[in-house]
Amino acid sequence: MENPLTLLVVLLLFGGGVYALAVLEYWSVAGQLAWGRPARLVLHLLLKEEIRPRQSDTVLYETAPVLFLAAAALAAAVLPWSADAPLLGLATGALFVNAAFAYVMVAMLMGGWAVNGVYAMLGGWRFLGQLIAYSMPLVMALTATVMRAESMLPARIVTSQLELWNIVYQPIGFGLFYLAALALAFLPPFDFPVAAGELAGGVWAEFTGARLLLFRLGRLLLIMTLALTVTVFFLGGWQGPWLPGFAWTFLKTLLVAASFFGVGRYLPRLRYDQMLEWSWKYATPAALVNILWVGILLLL
Amino acid sequence: MALTICLSIAAVLFGIGLYGVISQTNLVMIMMGVELMLAAAMLNLVAFWRLLHPHTYALQLFVLVVMTVMALEAAVGFALATQRFRSRGSVEVEEAADLKENA
Amino acid sequence: MTPLQLLFLGVFGLAAIWFGWRVFRTKSMVRSALSLLAAMVALGGMFLALDAEFLGVLQIMMMAGEMSIMAFFMMMYMMDPGGMSSMNMTHQQRPAAAVGIGAGVLVLALALLTPWPPAQALAPSATQQNHDLGIELMTRSMMIFETAGTSILVAMIAAVATALAYPQQPD
Numbered sequence: 001m002e003n004p005l006t007l008l009v010v011l012l013l014f015g016g017g018v019y020a021l022a023v024l025e026y027w028s029v030a031g032q033l034a035w036g037r038p039a040r041l042v043l044h045l046l047l048k049e050e051i052r053p054r055q056s057d058t059v060l061y062e063t064a065p066v067l068f069l070a071a072a073a074l075a076a077a078v079l080p081w082s083a084d085a086p087l088l089g090l091a092t093g094a095l096f097v098n099a100a101f102a103y104v105m106v107a108m109l110m111g112g113w114a115v116n117g118v119y120a121m122l123g124g125w126r127f128l129g130q131l132i133a134y135s136m137p138l139v140m141a142l143t144a145t146v147m148r149a150e151s152m153l154p155a156r157i158v159t160s161q162l163e164l165w166n167i168v169y170q171p172i173g174f175g176l177f178y179l180a181a182l183a184l185a186f187l188p189p190f191d192f193p194v195a196a197g198e199l200a201g202g203v204w205a206e207f208t209g210a211r212l213l214l215f216r217l218g219r220l221l222l223i224m225t226l227a228l229t230v231t232v233f234f235l236g237g238w239q240g241p242w243l244p245g246f247a248w249t250f251l252k253t254l255l256v257a258a259s260f261f262g263v264g265r266y267l268p269r270l271r272y273d274q275m276l277e278w279s280w281k282y283a284t285p286a287a288l289v290n291i292l293w294v295g296i297l298l299l300l
Numbered sequence: 301m302a303l304t305i306c307l308s309i310a311a312v313l314f315g316i317g318l319y320g321v322i323s324q325t326n327l328v329m330i331m332m333g334v335e336l337m338l339a340a341a342m343l344n345l346v347a348f349w350r351l352l353h354p355h356t357y358a359l360q361l362f363v364l365v366v367m368t369v370m371a372l373e374a375a376v377g378f379a380l381a382t383q384r385f386r387s388r389g390s391v392e393v394e395e396a397a398d399l400k401e402n403a
Numbered sequence: 404m405t406p407l408q409l410l411f412l413g414v415f416g417l418a419a420i421w422f423g424w425r426v427f428r429t430k431s432m433v434r435s436a437l438s439l440l441a442a443m444v445a446l447g448g449m450f451l452a453l454d455a456e457f458l459g460v461l462q463i464m465m466m467a468g469e470m471s472i473m474a475f476f477m478m479m480y481m482m483d484p485g486g487m488s489s490m491n492m493t494h495q496q497r498p499a500a501a502v503g504i505g506a507g508v509l510v511l512a513l514a515l516l517t518p519w520p521p522a523q524a525l526a527p528s529a530t531q532q533n534h535d536l537g538i539e540l541m542t543r544s545m546m547i548f549e550t551a552g553t554s555i556l557v558a559m560i561a562a563v564a565t566a567l568a569y570p571q572q573p574d
Contacts (some may be wrong), residue, residue, distance in 0.1 A: 057431065092460045092530035101466035106467050112435045125478075128471050135468070154535060234463065298437065302404045302412060303522055306449070307514035309416035313423050313442075315507020318426045323499035325492055328477050329427070332439050335469075336423050339446055342462075350453040350513035351522040355574075357539035360532075361547065363458050367465060370553045372468055372558040379478050386568055391480045394494060 003084065006246065010081045013250045016225065021220045021257055028188065028261040047214040053206045059113040064111035065207065065214035067103060072222040077102035080155045082245030084239045093154040094146050097229060098139050101184055104222060105131040108193055108203050111215070115206035123202025126272065127193035130183055133279035134190075138180035140287035141173040144294040145233045157238030165236040169297070172290040174234045176283055181226040181260070183275075185219065188264030192272055227257035272283050301386035313340035326381055327391040331377045342366050380382070404522070411452040419445035430492075432481050436474035456529040457536065519549055 022038035052061075071211040075097045077087040090096050105127055112124020146152050148169065149160035165172045183190040194202040204215055229235060238245030240252075270278075313336055320333030342363050349359035381391045388395065404412075423440035426435045443466035493499075506522030527535065540548050 057434065060437065062435070090456065090460075091533060092457050095457070095460045095464065099460050099467070102464055102467035106437075106471055109471055109528070110437065113474075125475060129477055133470070134466060151530070301522075302453075304515065304521055305409070305412050305416060306453070308511055309420060309449075311507050311511040312420050312515055314510055315503045316420070316423045316427070318505025318506050319499050322502055323493045323496055324427065325494050326432075326477075326481065328432075328473065328480060329435070330491065332426055332435065332473065335439065336426065336442065339443060341414070343446055346450050346453050346455050346458060350455060350526055352520060354523050354526040355535075357532075358534050358537050358544060360455065360458060361539060361544045363455075364461075365547065365551050367461070368555060371465070371469065371556060374473065375558050375562045376565070377566035381476060381480055382566040385480050388483075392472055399407060 006082065006084065010246050013246065015021070017221045017224055017254055018217070018293065021223055021255065023243065024258055025059075028265040029264075042213060045209055045216075048209045050209040050211075051206075052251040053117060054114045056116050058111045060114035061211075064107050064114055065211045067110065068107035069214050069221060071100045071103035071107060072218050072225050076221070076225040076228060078154060079225070079232050079242065080158065080237065081249045082179065083155075084291065089155075090151045090155075093165070093231075094142050094152040095156065097154075098135070098142065101138070102131075103186065107218075112193070112203040117206045119199045119205050120203050123193040123195070123205075125233075127203070129272075129276060130186070130190065130192055133276045134180040134183035134283070137279065137283040137287040138184065138285070140291060141170075141180070142233060144170050144173045144287075147212045147291070147294050147298065154232050154237075158232055158239070159296050161236045162239065166234040167240075170187075170234075170290055170294050172228075172286055172293065176287050176290065177230060177234065179283065181262065183231060183249050183279075185223045185226055185260070187223070187260055189267040190275065191264075191269065191272055196268075202229035211259070223257050223260055224253065227253045228277040229259065230256045230285075260271065302346055303351045306343055306351075310340040310347070312341040313337075313343070325392050325394050327377065327381050327393060330393065331374065334373060338366055338370050338373075404524075408452050408454075412449055415445045415452060417441075417447065427493075429512055430483075435472045436470050440470035443470065450515070454526040454529070455532070457533055459469040463532035 013074065016248055022041075023033055023035055026037055027033050031179075055193075074088075078090050078093040078096050108127045109124040112120045112122075112127070145157050145166050149157040151157065151160075186193050192202075193199075194204050199205070204212060207215060228249070231249055235252050235256070238249045240248035243251075317336030317340060319331045320336065321330050322333075324330050324333065345366065345392075347358055347361050349356065349363075353359060384391050384396070419442045421567075422438045425438040425469050429438065430525065444463055447459045447463035450462055453459075509570070526532075552564060
């Protein structure tokens with residue numbers, strides 16, 4: 001970013017957005033908006049006693065929460081908020097976002113393995129299957145937007161949507177990316193790795209105190225980043241009348257993130273095998289059809 | 301200077317990979333050694349591209365092909381491991397003597 | 404190459420060697436798969452330091468999935484994936500070390516003794532590289548790239564056919 005003031009405003013907005021998401025997360029479970037709850041929860045988790053499982057793998061145990069948070073933050077760093085450059089201008093930004101999301105999976109798998117518990121391990125391996133299945137539509141949907149922009153720079157992808165947003169230009173891609181984003185952030189219809197109902201907390205079951213805080217903060221950051229990705233790649237990024245660019249990005253991002261939680265509140269959880277089957281049998285071919293569709297539109 | 305650094309690191313990685321392939325008894329560990337050797341080859345290719353021929357993109361393409369080979373090796377290797385485990389209950393190469401004729 | 408790039412090359416290279424060595428030096432199989440992942444990521448960092456941005460990011464992305472799957476298969480097919488008991492997973496240590504060191508020294512000697520041409524100072528910009536690599540893929544090297552795609556298809560079919568469960572034959 002050129003202007004340090006804009007950077008500060010963007011960072012503050014991002015933090016505020018994450019706080020709002022924490023409130024919404026509680027709403028999606030309990031159905032009420034408790035504005036003070038996230039702050040109390042942070043204090044609670046920081047002061048809580050740390051319980052370390054027996055024979056845990058120390059290196060992986062310490063790395064997993066940090067890697068989780070870092071992966072989400074790195075993906076956010078390459079996405080532009082306004083017409084100025086993003087924090088980290090990469091010519092392969094669209095690919096880098098995918099790479100960062102892949103490390104969310106690695107972190108979950110590490111955490112699941114490190115704590116030496118059955119539920120956590122099952123959660124970790126479940127997430128491996130889930131993410132590998134859903135990263136196909138995720139990557140292919142992003143590929144189609146890259147095809148339209150003829151560049152992997154996220155800023156170029158935003159400017160390629162000046163005339164028509166990608167949500168209208170390639171609706172299949174948007175739908176697939178939206179679902180894959182839910183699966184990647186393991187939000188309720190897809191919350192298999194941390195399923196509270198069947199795995200007693202899954203990967204996060206054995207993490208306590210500050211490390212659990214890192215995981216939960218990382219998940220909120222991940223949801224925010226995914227919403228930002230949807231905004232940048234499908235909803236025209238910073239484009240909009242009257243308001244400055246970063247305000248539009250913020251509004252759209254928050255709206256998309258809120259819709260993630262809304263979907264989770266009103267949809268039942270899927271069955272694990274059906275979820276995988278739908279991804280491999282229907283979502284991946286649909287993503288290929290989407291690429292073909294965009295290719296035909298580009299040639300016309 | 302940079303070329304020397306890259307080639308030496310690749311040589312060491314290649315040696316470690318070869319050591320792993322020969323010394324490990326588990327099929328999956330052997331595959332890890334092979335991956336390490338392929339990775340050393342990729343490092344060499346990228347170094348040659350950057351430092352000797354930065355305008356020859358066939359070298360970058362070669363790296364892509366090596367990455368493909370890594371993925372193929374993993375896929376076929378895991379398939380073999382799966383079949384081995386189904387039929388013999390182990391993927392140890394020490395216990396794979398029945399692959400030899402009249403053993 | 405700037406001194407900073409050289410520094411990054413060295414640091415990432417040492418990290419790659421360290422993690423590559425750890426792969427065969429730990430009892431826990433998931434740890435060794437994740438060490439290999441760390442070595443591959445360090446290599447990806449070296450690619451980034453060598454201005455090959457696309458290849459570096461691609462390497463970092465591909466290896467996350469590949470090594471996680473490797474960890475998963477390790478856990479499935481090993482008797483002691485966590486390394487809790489002290490099971491020996493190696494054989495022919497001495498010849499292996501001899502061959503490994505021998506090959507390494509040979510390759511190193513070749514690398515050091517060959518009179519390489521002088522290094523090029525400048526590489527094309529990352530955007531230019533992406534564009535030119537795409538053109539290369541779609542023109543001169545299209546056949547090679549298509550062959551790579553076809554071989555992936557063949558390997559997929561072969562892998563599924565190999566891994567299928569056949570009904571038990573009576574002995």
